[in-house]
Amino acid sequence: MNKHEGAVSQLVDLLGRLPGIGRKSAERLAFHLLRVPEDEALALSDAIRRIRSDVRYCSMCFNLCEQELCSICRDDSRDQSRLCIVEQPRDLMSLEQSKAYNGLYHVLLGRIAPLDGIGPDQLTIDALVDRVREGNFSEVIMATNPTVEGDGTALYISNQLSEYPVQMTRLARGITAGSVLEYANREMIADALSGRQKL
Amino acid sequence: MNKHEGAVSQLVDLLGRLPGIGRKSAERLAFHLLRVPEDEALALSDAIRRIRSDVRYCSMCFNLCEQELCSICRDDSRDQSRLCIVEQPRDLMSLEQSKAYNGLYHVLLGRIAPLDGIGPDQLTIDALVDRVREGNFSEVIMATNPTVEGDGTALYISNQLSEYPVQMTRLARGITAGSVLEYANREMIADALSGRQKL
CATH class of the missing domain: 3.40.1360.10 (Dna Topoisomerase Vi A Subunit; Chain: A, domain 2)
Structure with a gap:
């Protein structure tokens, strides 16, 4: 439980259930939403509602979309x-x-x-x-x-x-761009060797 | 801009404006909100709306509250x-x-x-x-x-x-409980020395 009153407490609890958001972050986010212009907070509230009412799966490829087919299948x-x-x-x-x-x-x-x-x-x-x-x-x-x-x-x-x-x-596997061999793990090196390409 | 369609794109943008939430986290949160039971997502939407409509400052101490006086001032x-x-x-x-x-x-x-x-x-x-x-x-x-x-x-x-x-x-200043002197900064040590207490 937290020491906030009703609405703040409830929002902190709900934000704290989101992945990667701990109790301190949830409090910071709640106070942020209290402080920003009201329409910004309400826009977020509406966007959460809309994502549940408007978004569905593309009937062709099962990507997320808001119509029968997603923008990629329609393209x-x-x-x-x-x-x-x-x-x-x-x-x-x-x-x-x-x-x-x-x-x-x-x-x-x-x-x-x-x-x-x-x-x-x-x-x-x-x-x-x-x-x-x-x-x-x-x-x-x-x-x-x-x-x-x-x-x-x-x-x-x-x-x-x-x-x-x-x-x-x-998809090809191997060492990742920007990495150093010294820190690559065994699987990565094995993938890189077995999939080696002609220069 | 992001590659999502309407509602998802909008939610990702709005989440990404929150403090401490980057673009990747915003996407993860949006997908999380798509996946959880609908009433959980709507509860969050409502809690954001309520925090703006119900929460005010205590007329005595300016703590957040939902009535004329906060629970501390009423106690x-x-x-x-x-x-x-x-x-x-x-x-x-x-x-x-x-x-x-x-x-x-x-x-x-x-x-x-x-x-x-x-x-x-x-x-x-x-x-x-x-x-x-x-x-x-x-x-x-x-x-x-x-x-x-x-x-x-x-x-x-x-x-x-x-x-x-x-x-x-x-408030007293000094070294923090659980810390080690080796890593304390100069201000902390100075505060701890000037405020030293009788044993």
Whole structure:
């Protein structure tokens, strides 16, 4: 419990439940929201409400959107022959921000995680298989996270798609730009060596 | 600008303006708010709205409250002979959380800061002088922050109150509990030496 009165106390409690926001930060945020111009605080309140009322999943790729199809699926100028598979909308966003990819996406909305009770049925894999079967994709790029579960999910999906005539690729792994070898971990070095490229 | 669509983009922008929340954190928070049960997200939206509509300053001490007087000023069991002066409601809260003080408070709502254009008139010093003149306080404790501006504010106020028969004190300064001398800075050591106490 905290020493604030009603409304302040409640806001501090709710802010403190957000990920990465501890009790001190929650207090600081609450006092900030008390101090800013009223319309700025109300704009945040409305934006939270709107994100729940207006945002849905794209019926094609399961990215977040506010219409039937998301802006990427609606964009005819994008490369319709490439499909990139990601776990979450925020992964899609990271890829978009890199501006290194101009194809389409498919968002799984998770990864296969038996320990968390998440099987293939809870993801959008059926819709993905339908898209690949009916689409004209020449390449499917696996961009699941480089974790045990992400790799497992990619493997499962590549098996599901093996009967279709598409090239399957996955994101390159190796040392990261700007890093130093001295601090790279063993997996990173192993990935970099096994995937070494001609100069 | 970010790559999100309408509502998500707007929420990320607004969250990113909060103190201590960068762009990545704002995205993470927005996705969190998309994922949690709807009533949890709406509760946060409502709490932000309520903090602006329901919260006001206590007419006595300028602490935050939702009625004419805050819960501390309404509490007859508190020591009515001691008055502790703080800069902000959140300072009051820190003192309350320590449970080491049971008197009343006066919140200045800032500190004298000539460089920021904040003079004594913009604080609640007039109301403070009235309270001390009319009240029966035996002690006034300065708990402004241990900064140049906080100290200056305390000095100004102690001059204003010098004609009234109250004892003026300020918070002790010295080494902090749990710290090590090796890492204490010069000011801390100087404070600790000049304020040394009998064993």
